[in-house]
Amino acid sequence: MSSKAPLSVQAPETLKIKRPLRDITVDKGTKILLSVEVEGRPKTVKWYKGSEQITATRTMKIERVSDNEYKLEVENCEMSDAGAYRVVLSTESESVESSCTVTVKEKVHLPVFKKGLNDQAVPKGQSLVLEVEIDGAPKVVKWYKNGDELKNAKTEDLGNGKYRLTVPDFKDSDVGEYSVTAENDVGEVESKAKVGSML
CATH class of the missing domain: 2.60.40.10 (Immunoglobulins)
Structure with missing residues (x-):
């Protein structure tokens, strides 16, 4: 009588936000830096401002720091860069997201x-x-x-x-x-x- 070893099925790695986005306030003309850290390995990472997906430009950089950390940088920010931001990280089976609010202040100097x-x-x-x-x-x-x-x-x-x-x-x-x-x-x-x- 032969015995067969049970087949082990590895559960897919789940995504979990380890360090979410945080609300920030910056002066006009400085840098906006948003970063998120996750457990798991997302296949896609998409950033949004409001309902519009963000694409990388000369002043707006999207970077994968590591397999688990992703960031968005906005150089020399304007008042129009203020608003609600979110990042959506996805695998084939699930998605997680994190959001924050960015406030941009007019830089005040002595009159x-x-x-x-x-x-x-x-x-x-x-x-x-x-x-x-x-x-x-x-x-x-x-x-x-x-x-x-x-x-x-x-x-x-x-x-x-x-x-x-x-x-x-x-x-x-x-x-x-x-x-x-x-x-x-x-x-x-x-x-x-x-x-x-x-x-």
Whole structure:
């Protein structure tokens, strides 16, 4: 009587996310780096932004680091690169996926006066108009006369970093030193000018 050894059938290797994608926040102009690590060996790896599949470009690189680790790099990222990303890893029999959210922030630097205040003399009865142009995304712009904030003055945000202060019907009491400050999360800058009157 002969005996036969039982046949051993090896179960297919299953896929499992070992290290998922993580939400990240980066500054505009820097690199986005997303990586995922899996147990098992996927046959296909596809990256998506929203519902659109990502294809490699000069600034967007898709790389297989090892049999179990895969990454996506976006060089010199733009605001438009923010959004929902996911990676889908598949074998012939199954798929696993991981997703994350990428936030891109405008890089903030200290405000700079591209055009500051200049000393001037204003004819009595005319309007004093002071304008500045600021680069650096100021959150707060304030105007002052002789160190006191002009809270009730006519001030305008003209857009594109331009701001204006108007003092109608200029008179002797309006003579003085005017200043404007621009402030954001990085710091504050100031521009000053002396304003006199003309007959």
